[in-house]
Amino acid sequence: MTQFADGITPEIAASHLPADEYEKTVEILGRAPNIVELGIFSVMWSEHCSYKSSRTHLKNFPVTGDKVIQGPGENAGVVDIGDGQACIFKMESHNHPSYIEPYQGAATGVGGILRDVFTMGARPIALMNALRFGAPEHAKTRQLVSGVVAGIGGYGNCVGVPTVGGETNFHSGYNGNILVNAMAVGIADTDKIFYARGAEPGQPIVYVGSKTGRDGIHGATMASAEFDDESDEKRPTVQVGDPFVEKKLIEACLELMDTDAIAAVQDMGAAGLTSSSVEMAGKGQVGLQMDLDKVPQREENMSAYEMMLSESQERMLFILKPGKEHIAEAIFNKWELDVATIGETTDTGRMVLTHKGETVCDIPLDPLAEDAPMYERPWARAIPEPAILASELSQPNDYAETILTMMVSPDLSSKAWIWKQYDRHVMADTAASSEDPADAAIVRVHGTNKAIAITTDCTPRYCENHPIEGGKQAVAEAWRNLTAVGADPIAITDCMNFGNPEKENIMGQFAECVEGMSEACRVLNFPVVSGNVSLYNETNGFAIPPTPAVGGVGLIPDMSMRMGFGGVKTGDILMVVGDTAGHLGASIYLKVIENREDGCPPPVDLDVEKRNGDFVRGQIRDDAIKACHDLSDGGLAAAASEMAMASGTGLNLVHDSELELHGWLFGEDQARYLLAINEAKAKDIRKAAKASGVPLHVIGIAGGNALTINGTIEVSISDLAAVNESFMPTLMGEAE
Amino acid sequence: MKSAVIVFPGSNCDRDAAMAIEKVTGTAPTMVWHQETALPDGTEFVMLPGGFSYGDYLRCGAMAGVSNIIPAVKAHAEDGKPLLGVCNGFQVLIETGLLPGALMRNASLHFVCEKSPLTIENGNTQFTSQYGANRDVIIPVAHHDGNYFADDETLDRIESEGQVVFRYARNPNGSARNIAGITNSEGNVMGMMPHPERAIDVDHGGTDGLAVFESILGSA
Numbered sequence: 001m002t003q004f005a006d007g008i009t010p011e012i013a014a015s016h017l018p019a020d021e022y023e024k025t026v027e028i029l030g031r032a033p034n035i036v037e038l039g040i041f042s043v044m045w046s047e048h049c050s051y052k053s054s055r056t057h058l059k060n061f062p063v064t065g066d067k068v069i070q071g072p073g074e075n076a077g078v079v080d081i082g083d084g085q086a087c088i089f090k091m092e093s094h095n096h097p098s099y100i101e102p103y104q105g106a107a108t109g110v111g112g113i114l115r116d117v118f119t120m121g122a123r124p125i126a127l128m129n130a131l132r133f134g135a136p137e138h139a140k141t142r143q144l145v146s147g148v149v150a151g152i153g154g155y156g157n158c159v160g161v162p163t164v165g166g167e168t169n170f171h172s173g174y175n176g177n178i179l180v181n182a183m184a185v186g187i188a189d190t191d192k193i194f195y196a197r198g199a200e201p202g203q204p205i206v207y208v209g210s211k212t213g214r215d216g217i218h219g220a221t222m223a224s225a226e227f228d229d230e231s232d233e234k235r236p237t238v239q240v241g242d243p244f245v246e247k248k249l250i251e252a253c254l255e256l257m258d259t260d261a262i263a264a265v266q267d268m269g270a271a272g273l274t275s276s277s278v279e280m281a282g283k284g285q286v287g288l289q290m291d292l293d294k295v296p297q298r299e300e301n302m303s304a305y306e307m308m309l310s311e312s313q314e315r316m317l318f319i320l321k322p323g324k325e326h327i328a329e330a331i332f333n334k335w336e337l338d339v340a341t342i343g344e345t346t347d348t349g350r351m352v353l354t355h356k357g358e359t360v361c362d363i364p365l366d367p368l369a370e371d372a373p374m375y376e377r378p379w380a381r382a383i384p385e386p387a388i389l390a391s392e393l394s395q396p397n398d399y400a401e402t403i404l405t406m407m408v409s410p411d412l413s414s415k416a417w418i419w420k421q422y423d424r425h426v427m428a429d430t431a432a433s434s435e436d437p438a439d440a441a442i443v444r445v446h447g448t449n450k451a452i453a454i455t456t457d458c459t460p461r462y463c464e465n466h467p468i469e470g471g472k473q474a475v476a477e478a479w480r481n482l483t484a485v486g487a488d489p490i491a492i493t494d495c496m497n498f499g500n501p502e503k504e505n506i507m508g509q510f511a512e513c514v515e516g517m518s519e520a521c522r523v524l525n526f527p528v529v530s531g532n533v534s535l536y537n538e539t540n541g542f543a544i545p546p547t548p549a550v551g552g553v554g555l556i557p558d559m560s561m562r563m564g565f566g567g568v569k570t571g572d573i574l575m576v577v578g579d580t581a582g583h584l585g586a587s588i589y590l591k592v593i594e595n596r597e598d599g600c601p602p603p604v605d606l607d608v609e610k611r612n613g614d615f616v617r618g619q620i621r622d623d624a625i626k627a628c629h630d631l632s633d634g635g636l637a638a639a640a641s642e643m644a645m646a647s648g649t650g651l652n653l654v655h656d657s658e659l660e661l662h663g664w665l666f667g668e669d670q671a672r673y674l675l676a677i678n679e680a681k682a683k684d685i686r687k688a689a690k691a692s693g694v695p696l697h698v699i700g701i702a703g704g705n706a707l708t709i710n711g712t713i714e715v716s717i718s719d720l721a722a723v724n725e726s727f728m729p730t731l732m733g734e735a736e
Numbered sequence: 737m738k739s740a741v742i743v744f745p746g747s748n749c750d751r752d753a754a755m756a757i758e759k760v761t762g763t764a765p766t767m768v769w770h771q772e773t774a775l776p777d778g779t780e781f782v783m784l785p786g787g788f789s790y791g792d793y794l795r796c797g798a799m800a801g802v803s804n805i806i807p808a809v810k811a812h813a814e815d816g817k818p819l820l821g822v823c824n825g826f827q828v829l830i831e832t833g834l835l836p837g838a839l840m841r842n843a844s845l846h847f848v849c850e851k852s853p854l855t856i857e858n859g860n861t862q863f864t865s866q867y868g869a870n871r872d873v874i875i876p877v878a879h880h881d882g883n884y885f886a887d888d889e890t891l892d893r894i895e896s897e898g899q900v901v902f903r904y905a906r907n908p909n910g911s912a913r914n915i916a917g918i919t920n921s922e923g924n925v926m927g928m929m930p931h932p933e934r935a936i937d938v939d940h941g942g943t944d945g946l947a948v949f950e951s952i953l954g955s956a
Contacts, residue, residue: 153847157878158788160748244746244791336745421847423878425934425941426786428752435850444939559939734844 003032016042021373028367036304036353036361041368043271043309044278047535050372053501054533057514061528062521067490068529074195075116075267076184077529079490081555085445086190087452088122091130091183091493091551093534098180101238102147106180107155108241108313113184114159115267118250119316121194121257122186125427126443127156129166129182130456130495130549131418134175136410136731141170144178145418146732152182153421158243159250163422164433165441166456170410173460176539181495183551185454187445194257197283198264199319201347205277205290206325208332208339209249209315212273213298215239216311245314245337252335253316261324268315274308276317278351282369290343292355304355319345379507385465388590388599390582390663399661399713402593403637404723406666409592412634413727417734431559432485437566437646439484439630440552444559451556453487459633460545462601465586467509467546471516472604476670477632478552479524483613484630484673486563486620487554489524494531494550499543501535509546510535516604517548523606526552563620565629565639566646568676570703572626574651575685576636578612578672579695582663588634589666602669609671615694616673624685627676636699637665639674640707641720647676650704650717657697665709676702737953739765739781742809744800749786749823749933756933757783760949770803781818781952782809784825786878786931796839796881797824801831810834818862818952819925823879826917826927835920835927836894837886842879843910849878851941852930853905854916858898861919863926866950873944875930877908877916882929884911884918894918902928 003026004013013022016038025033025041033041043049051058063071069086070078076090094109110127117124129152134141156163161184216239256262264283266276273295281288292304298312320328325341332339346352351368353361396402406412419434431451432442440455457477463470475492482489494517499506521527537544556562584590585599619625627647629639636653644651655664677685682698689696706716729735739757743750750767758764765783766776775782789800800806813819813834821829829835842848856864856871867873886894891913894900902917909929917928932945 150846157847157849157880158746158748158791160787242791244788244793247748247788247791248745420850423847423849425849425876425878425931426748426752428755428934428937428940430941431939 005032005034008032008035008038013038017045021045024371028364028371036308037363039305039309040274040361040363043274044368045372048270049275051533052373053375053377053535054496054510055374056376057511060514060518062518063527063529065491065525065527068527069190071529072531075119077491077493078120078193079529080190084190086188086193087185087553088117088120088188089183089185089493089551089553090116090530091181091495091549092116092532093495093497094180094182095177095497095534095537097238098148099178102144103151104238104240106148106151108239109180109182110152110155111241111243111246111313112269113182114161114246115269117184117186118253119194119265119267120188121192122188123254124161124184124186125429126185126441126454127161127163127182128441128454128456128551130458131166131168132174132179132547133170134178135172136170138172138175142732148180149418149421155241155243157423159247160426162424162426162430162433164424164430164443165454168415168418169460171460171545173545176542177537177544179497179544179547181549183456183493185452185553192257194262194265196264196266196280199280199286199345200263201286201345203263203319203322203345204325204341205288205343205345206318206320206328206339207295207315207342208318208328209337210242210245210312211296211298211338212307212310213312214302214306214310217306217309239311239313241313248335248337249314249316252331252337255331256328259327261320261327262318263321264319266317268317270311272309272311278365278369280317280319281345281351281365287346287348287365288343288351289346290353292353294340294342296338296340304353304360377501377507378504379511380504381508382467382512385585385598385600387583388585390584390660390667393584393594393662395660395662396593399709400715403641403715404719406588406592406634406638407641407720408723408727409588410727411588412638414724415728416725417728417732431562432564436564438564439481440487442485442556442562449559451559451562453482453485453554453556455481455552456549457481457552458547458549460547461586461597463509463513463546463548465599466601467512468516469601469604471513471548472520472606473601473670474548474550475517475520475524475526476604476606476609478550479526480613480630482552482554483617484563484628486561486617487556489526489552489554491527491529492521492550492552494528494548496531496533497537497544497547497549498535499538506543513546513548520606524610561621563625563628565627565643568627568643568647568649568702570649571679572676572702573679573682573698574653574700574702575675575677576672576697576699577616577675577694580659580664580667580669580672582659582667583669584663584667587666587668604670612671612694615689615692619685619688624677624681625675626678629674631672631674632668635666635668636674643674643676644707644717645721645724648717649702650706650708651700651702652704652708653700655710737761737763737780738778739783740768740775740779741765741783741785742768742770742805744770744789744803746789746791747785747787749931752933753783753785756936756949759936760946761953768805770800770805773804773808775808775812779812782812784821784828786823786825789824789828797827797831800828806832813925816922816924820863820952821927822931822933823929826929827881829925829927834925835918836890837884839881840883840885841881842883847880848908850876850908852877852908854930855903855905856901857903858901861901861923861926863948863951864901866947866954874942875932875935875945876941877930879929882909882911884915886912897921901926902930
C-alpha cells in the first residue's frame, strides 16, 4: 500500500515522479515525502538534472588528457593553455523554453551558460551558438528566428561578451522543436579556479544576485518531457532574464573571487536553489541547514516549494569560509545586488529546510544525489543506408545554375542577417568572428599573443542516416575547423539533442552517436570536458533529427600563425588535401538538387583525418599556406565559392580526374582542405606532402572575378554573393 | 596625460577604452566609479565608455546622465577640457545636454554590429587633427539605439559650424544626414556611435581609430 503525506494525493505524487521512483523516495525517507520534498526529488531526478537515461552511455566518452584540468561533472570543463592560464568552457541547450518563448528562452540560455563559466572563476571572453530551426516555409519559423536571434543578441550584447560565431540550419525535422545551443568560453588563472566541491561543515551559505520569484518553476521538469499542442500553456515555466544584473553579477563574483573568502560556489541554474545547494553539499560530503525566510524574495507569500524550485535568473550560491560574510556583503552591496546568508553547512549529511519556523524538508543528501535512478533503456541499432556515389546520379544540365542554387540554399547561405545583430567586437580581442573568412572564431587571450579558436559543428542529416559516422563526423569537423585556422585542437564540449529516449530507435541514435563521437575523440586526442543532454525533443510523437552538437576549442600559440580563407591573389595555386571519392549520400547536393535525403553519409577515416590535419597545421606554421578552408557541406564547390567571395578574386578549377564532375565538385568526402599556395611555395609543399604520405592535388589557379571550372563553367563572384546574401533577408521579409 | 574613464553599472567597453588610452598616452587612465563625486586631481581627459549603463532601463543613457559623477564631468567640460563619449557614452552626453539632438532606436529595429565606413567631415577638431589628409576610415559600430535625430534648424546649425565630425558612408541606423559623431559648439566635447577604441590594433578591427586618441593627446 503506497503511503502519502498529508495533502498529497496520488495524482500530485504522479505528476512529480513515476510510481517506482516515488516508492524509492518513501524508502529513502522511511516515510512519505511532503510536497517540498516531492518537488526536490522530482527536479533532482528529472532527466535534465540526473542524466538518468544517458549516463550509462556518456561514461564511454574519453574525458582525460594531458591538457585536461577538469572534465565533466563540474559547472564547465577546464583545459590548460599554458603560462598558468586555463580555458573554461561549456555548451548547453535551451531548446524547450526557446520554442515556447523564443526571446526569453534564448536570452536565458546565454545567461545560464555564462554563469557556468564565471562560476568557476573565469572571465567570459566569447559566446557561440548552434541553432536549428524548422523549414523556412513553416509558419512559425520566421517568428522563432526573429525572437531567438534578438534574445541571444539582447543578452550577450548587454553583458558585453562578444558573440563570435556559430552555425544555423533549417530542416522540417525541427518544425515543432527548435534547438538553441549556447556555448561560453572563459579564461582564468590555473591557481584561481573555483569548484562546487570544497565545502566543509560549519560554513555560511550565502545567496547573491537577483531576488527569487515564481518564474521558471519546474523548468527542469519541462525540459524532460515531450511537447504537444498545449505546450504554449507552459509559457509561465520559462524564466525571464536580465542581462544588466548578469553583468553586475559577473563583476561582483570575479571581485569576490579575488579574495580568499570562498569555499565552494555554484550558480542557480536548472532547479535553482535545490540543485545548487545539493550539488555543493554532495561534493563536499556535508549537510545543509537553510532558513527559507532569509531568501531574498521578489513576490509575497512564496511557499517553500516555490522557492526551492524557482528558476529565477542571475542568482548564485556561495559557501564561504566562516567569518568572511562581510567581504561578500561589501562587494555585492557596491554592485547593488542582493546578498543574504541563508544557512550553513552541517555534519548531518541531511538537507534540512525551515520556513516560518517549521521544518519543511529533511532529506538525507547522499541518496538524493547517489540513488538517482539510472536506466539501461533498450536501444536498437540504426539500419545503415547504402552509400550514394556520383556514378549513380545523373549530372546536372547546368553546373553554374546548380552552384548558385546550392549557395542560396538555407544551409549554405550567408547568415549575416543573424550575426550582424551580435556584438562581435566588445572586449577588443576578437581576431576572427562570423564576418571573417575563417573556419573557426579566433579570440586573443587578453594581454598575450596567443589566441583561443572556437567552433561549433554537427551535421544532423549524417547522424540521422548513420549515427555512428555522424557522431564521428561532428567531432572530426570541429577538429578540422580548428586545424584550418592554425590551432592545436584541445578538447570539446557537447550538447546532445535527441528525441524521446523511451523509444528504442531514439535511444539507439543516442547510443550510436556517443559511440562514434567517443571513437573520434580518442583517435584525435580531443577529449570531452563538459556537456549537456537534451532529450524529449519531440512534438506529437515526431522526434528531431539526432543532433549531437560539438563545441571545439583549440589554441593558437602565436597570433601570427592564425589562418583564414580570404586574401587569395591572382596566381595563387589551388590545391586540395585529401582524396575525393564523390560521396553524395546525405549531402547538400542530394537534398537541394535531387530533393533526396537518403544515403549513407561520407565515411570518416579518423587516421586519415589526423594525418591530413596534422600536415595542414604543420604547413600553416611553416608559413607555406596563404589560405585554407575545410571541405564540408556542399563540398569543393561551396568551399571554392566562399574562398572566392571572401578574397574578391576568382578561382579557376581544372577537373581532370576520372571522377564524374558532380562528385568532384559536390562530394562531401571527409578529411579534406582547400588550400591557396603562393606559386613560389607550391613545389615545397608538394614535396612535403609526398614525404608525409598525404594526398595533395593541384586543382587550379586563382585569378579573374569568377569561379570557373575547366574554362567552360563560369559563375561570377558578384552573382555568388548576391544569391548567398539573399536567403536570410528574404526569409525574414526584409529583402530590399 | 592624466585621463579618467567613468564606469557605470552596465558599462562594458570600459576596459577597451582604458586599453586604447594607455596604448596612446602611455599611462593607464583612472577608472572612476559612477558614485564618486569628483574626478582625480589634474584629470585632463575624460571618456564615457560604451555599454548598457543601468541596463538601458528608462532610456539609453538616461539614468547614467543623472548619476553622482555627472556634475564633475560637466565641470570638466565647462573648463574646456576634452570629453569623449562613445556609443552609450554618446547617449549619456546627449542625456546630460552636453550635446544636442537625440539617439533613437535604429531604423531597422535591429541591433547592428559591423565595420562601418566613415567620412571625416571636420579634421580640425581636438579629436580628429591627427587624421591629416585621410578622410575615409573604417571603425566598427555596435548599437541598438544610434539613429541620430535633431530638428532641421539644429542640423543646419551643427553642420554649418563644423560640429558634424563623422558621417556614415553607409548609414547603418537611419541617422539624420548620416551623422555618426558630433562635437559641442566649443569643440571640446565629442560623442560618436562608432567605437574608435575597437580600432587600435591590426589584430582586431584595424587601426583607423587610433588617431582619435592621438589627436586628444596632441591637443591636451
